[in-house]
Amino acid sequence: MKASTALLFVIPALAMILLFVFIPLIGVLGLSLTDFNVYALANSANLHFVGVANFTHLLHDHAAWQGVETTMTVVLVGVPATLGLSLVCALMIESIGARWRGLFRTAFFLPVVCSTVAVAIGWRYLLNTRYGLVNRLLAAAHLPTPNWLGTPGLALLAVTVVVVWKGFGYGMIIVAAARREIPDELYDIARIEGAGMTQQLLRITMPMLAPTLGLLALLDAAGYWQLFAEPYVLTQGGPMGSTMSLLLLMYDRGFRWWRWGVASALAMVLTVIMWLFAWLQRHTRAAWRGD
Amino acid sequence: MARLELQRVTKSLANGQRVLRDIDCAVNDGELISMVGPSGCGKSTLLRCIAGLEAITSGEIRIGEQRVNDLPPRQRNVAMVFQNHALYPHMTVYQNLAFGLRVRHVARAAVDARVRRTAARLGLDALLGRYPRELSGGQRQRTALGRAMLREPGVFLLDEPLSSLDIPLRAEMRRELSALHQSLGTTMVYVTHDQSEALSLGQRVVVLADGAIEQIDTPDGIYQAPRNRFVAGFVGWPPMNFLSEDWLHDTGLDTQCIEYGIRPERLRLRPGARGDFSIIGKLERIESFGGEWQVEISRQGSRVIARVPPETKLQRGAELRLWFRREDLYAFDRATGSRMQAWR
Numbered sequence: 001m002k003a004s005t006a007l008l009f010v011i012p013a014l015a016m017i018l019l020f021v022f023i024p025l026i027g028v029l030g031l032s033l034t035d036f037n038v039y040a041l042a043n044s045a046n047l048h049f050v051g052v053a054n055f056t057h058l059l060h061d062h063a064a065w066q067g068v069e070t071t072m073t074v075v076l077v078g079v080p081a082t083l084g085l086s087l088v089c090a091l092m093i094e095s096i097g098a099r100w101r102g103l104f105r106t107a108f109f110l111p112v113v114c115s116t117v118a119v120a121i122g123w124r125y126l127l128n129t130r131y132g133l134v135n136r137l138l139a140a141a142h143l144p145t146p147n148w149l150g151t152p153g154l155a156l157l158a159v160t161v162v163v164v165w166k167g168f169g170y171g172m173i174i175v176a177a178a179r180r181e182i183p184d185e186l187y188d189i190a191r192i193e194g195a196g197m198t199q200q201l202l203r204i205t206m207p208m209l210a211p212t213l214g215l216l217a218l219l220d221a222a223g224y225w226q227l228f229a230e231p232y233v234l235t236q237g238g239p240m241g242s243t244m245s246l247l248l249l250m251y252d253r254g255f256r257w258w259r260w261g262v263a264s265a266l267a268m269v270l271t272v273i274m275w276l277f278a279w280l281q282r283h284t285r286a287a288w289r290g291d
Numbered sequence: 292m293a294r295l296e297l298q299r300v301t302k303s304l305a306n307g308q309r310v311l312r313d314i315d316c317a318v319n320d321g322e323l324i325s326m327v328g329p330s331g332c333g334k335s336t337l338l339r340c341i342a343g344l345e346a347i348t349s350g351e352i353r354i355g356e357q358r359v360n361d362l363p364p365r366q367r368n369v370a371m372v373f374q375n376h377a378l379y380p381h382m383t384v385y386q387n388l389a390f391g392l393r394v395r396h397v398a399r400a401a402v403d404a405r406v407r408r409t410a411a412r413l414g415l416d417a418l419l420g421r422y423p424r425e426l427s428g429g430q431r432q433r434t435a436l437g438r439a440m441l442r443e444p445g446v447f448l449l450d451e452p453l454s455s456l457d458i459p460l461r462a463e464m465r466r467e468l469s470a471l472h473q474s475l476g477t478t479m480v481y482v483t484h485d486q487s488e489a490l491s492l493g494q495r496v497v498v499l500a501d502g503a504i505e506q507i508d509t510p511d512g513i514y515q516a517p518r519n520r521f522v523a524g525f526v527g528w529p530p531m532n533f534l535s536e537d538w539l540h541d542t543g544l545d546t547q548c549i550e551y552g553i554r555p556e557r558l559r560l561r562p563g564a565r566g567d568f569s570i571i572g573k574l575e576r577i578e579s580f581g582g583e584w585q586v587e588i589s590r591q592g593s594r595v596i597a598r599v600p601p602e603t604k605l606q607r608g609a610e611l612r613l614w615f616r617r618e619d620l621y622a623f624d625r626a627t628g629s630r631m632q633a634w635r
Contacts, residue, residue, distance in 0.1 A: 185377035188344050193391035193442065194365030203394065207381040 017272035025271070031264035038258035054265035066241050066268070067249040074160050074245065076226045081164045082220050083213055086171030093172070093204070094179050105176075109169035116166065119277060120233035123162045124149070127234075155235050159243050162230050167223065178212040179205065199212045222277040225270070246270060293355035293445030293478055295319045295341065295367060300350035302333075302340060310336050312503040314329075314350070318480060320447075323472045325481040325493030329525070333502040334482045338448050341480065343367045354445055370439035374451040376431045378423040382433050384410070385419040391442050409437045428456045432464060441474070447479040455487065465492055486526045490514065498522050501550055505512075520550065520628040529555045529585060531621065532595045538570045549631065550623045555585070555617040558597035567614045570595065574611040588613065 032054055040047040074229075093104045111119060126133050127148040135145040145175045148158045182205065189202050227245040231237055237244035237252060244252070246266065254263030300314040310333045315543060318324045327332045339345045341352060343364035352359050359367045378387050385406060392402040410416045413433045423431055439447060453466075454462045461549040469492060472479055481488050489496050497503040498513065498521075506518040517523035523531045531552045539546055562569065572588030572595060579601065587596050588611050597613050605611065622631040 182376065183377065185375060186379060188339075188342075188364075188373070189371065189377050189390075189438075190394070191344065192342055192364040192367075192369065192371055193394055195394040199394050201392070204379065207379075210381075217522045 001280050028264045028267050028271075031260055032268050036260040036264075040260075041258075048178045050261065054261045055269075056151065057262060058265055058269070063241060063244065063249060063272070064246075067244050067246040068190050070241075070243060071158060071225060071245045071247075073156060074163060074227055075221050077216055078164050078167075078224050079220045081160070082168045082171060083217055085164065085168040086175050086216065087209070089168065090179055091174035094176050105173070108172050111166045112169040114166075116229040117233055119166060120230050123158070124234055126160055149235050150239055152239055155239055155243050159227075159234055162234065163224065163227065166230070167220065170222065174216060175209060175212060178209055182208050184227050201249060211285075215281070218272060218277060218281045218284065222274060222281075225273055294318065294353075295446050295478055295480065296351075296353040297337075297341070297592060298351040298353070300337070300340065300352060301348050302336060302345070303348045310502050311340065311347070314504055316497060316504060318478055320478055321608075322475045322494050323469075323479040323492065324495050324497060325483060325489035326497045326499060326523075327483055327486050327489035328499035328505075330484055332499045333448055334484075334499050337499070338371070338450050338480060338482050342369050342371050342448055343448070354619055362625055368445035370442035370444035370446075371448040372432075372435045372439050372452045374454055376435040376455070378431060378434055380423050382422075383419065384415055384421050384423075384426070387423070387434055388415075388419075388437050388441055390438065404558070405441060409441050412440075413437045425541060429460050429464060432456065433467075436468075436471070445478065447477050449479065449481045451483055452481075452603040454483065454485065461488075469490065475584070476566075477606070481629050487528060490526065496526075498525060500518065500525070517630060519630055520552070520623040523623070523630065527554060529596045529598070530592075531555075532558075534570070535593045537591050537593060538572075538595070539568075542568050548625050550625050552621040552623065553595075553615055553619055554621075555596045556598045558595070558599070558615050560599050560613065561600055562614045562617065567616055568620075571610055571612045571615045574605060574607055574609055576607075577605060577607060586611065 032047060033051060035048050035050050035053075037046075078221070089104070089108050093101050096104070125131075128283075129135060129145065129147045129150070132148075135146070138145050146154055149155050186204055186208075187200055190204060195203060226247050228247040228251065231243040231248050232243055234250070235243045237248050246272065250263050250266040250270070253259045253266065295318040297314050297316045300311055301309065303426045313382045314337060316324075326337065327401040328334050336345065340347050343359065343362060347360065352370055371591075374410055379390065383431065388409060389402050392405065397405075406419075407416070410419055413436065415430070415433055415437060418426065418430060418434075423434070435452070440615055443583055449468075450630040453464050455465060465488065466483075479491055481489070483492075484529065490513065493510060495507060496513050497507050500521055506513060506522045508516070508518075513522065513526050517526060520533070524533070531554050533549045536546045539551065544551065569589075570590075572590035574586060574592070575589045578585040578587075582601070584599050584601050584605075586599060586605065587594055589595075593630065595613070623629065
């Protein structure tokens, strides 16, 4: 095929990427170097080039650092929890009979396909201090009934729980598929050689699932860095900014306080972080393939 | 080293289907026995039952002097080699070889010595640091064999270990395997669907069909004196010709109750002694194998194949007469399929 013909086929895709990725990206980069705000909307004379002032502002902004801390907490707690749940549930549904497998797989996967906003609203009811099912159960067991979404540490915990609950089903499907790819003979040999269940898990299943788990960890981490809808619906970033993720902070700065310059600077920071993840992912996948 | 004994071994599936029926077979200490049968005949299942990977429904399996029916695989004193090698892809050759010893918590120094000794014996010493994906088919198979050898089992179970290799390599590995059996002197059960492999490798051959044993005998015994029509047709390539009435009506043989068969190499282009039989048909096909030709003649839709020395005068489409001696015919009871011994 001639290069010019080949070009014809890629032009539509390139055009879309240009229109919806590169042009906005360059726009945001431009905005992040200005003090574009609600006054500039009314009168462009109020728009000034400020250089990297927005970025240095972020460096000294307590809220930004708290956003980093909040997001990092969700990533550092949520990713291992999601992976663990995905792994345990995948191994479980692969070891039970076919009759129950479909039921459990559907049940665990359902949160993934549900609208995030809808399930977050559902969880808000469940976690309601006075009427929520969670606290009713706790009360019935004579346990303390905290104000889940109104206490800083607990609110972040609740957000993390919802995020993990919403996300682990996806990983479960992937891990289950990877588990099915491991030939039965590898376990036959292990049984003949005398490896028990634990040894089979540690010496065969886990090493053979490691590349899949590593990839999932990266995907989950990249996803949790972009945490937005769950805290937005559950807590609006509160109480006292304790669940204000970086993306939520960007939304807050941009759409609540109309400080587009600062919001764009935050967006650029997040973009760089996502690029890092994409690079890591490419790199590790190549390493696992043995290239 | 151990003797393996199967007594009335039967296995039924949950749906009642019997995949193994009354298997009676004894493998002597140090013997290499091959089990052969068409796919789905239960030969791999039988091997898995011996290994303890699957349970039998009734009967008894004895390894050495011990009844092993209820023992888990690791206590049965067996090692197994699979068709697809079943090497651990995340482990090097060394780690694959050491796997069994490591899970049984053998001391590291002892593991190292034994792994290196076995690797040297199989010519794997230079490959110990490689991963299975970096090995050739033959090297993988040798690694799988080495892993089984390190188990120092009483009985080796080999499930079509060569069928994933290409043909020249298969012949080479078959010789190696044979030599290995001679030097180890271990009892071996070799399962294959390839009848020529079964004959060339086994000291005795078990022919299985539909979950039951059709015949156990030496390779020559199986070939020369098949017990029934199935064994006669299954063993030998090209397979035995079974002659329908149309071929034989001028011979005066009883074709009512008896079906006759003849091996392709017993058919000749020229008459021998007086009293030889002949059949005549249209020459359909000539296939040259260099030193030998396979010719196919047909008569009313039925075909006969003969292996003959190259003969340039043969003409496709012409009538061809093939000769054979009466005593080269095999006779089978049409009702039961069993061979009529009195015939020869």
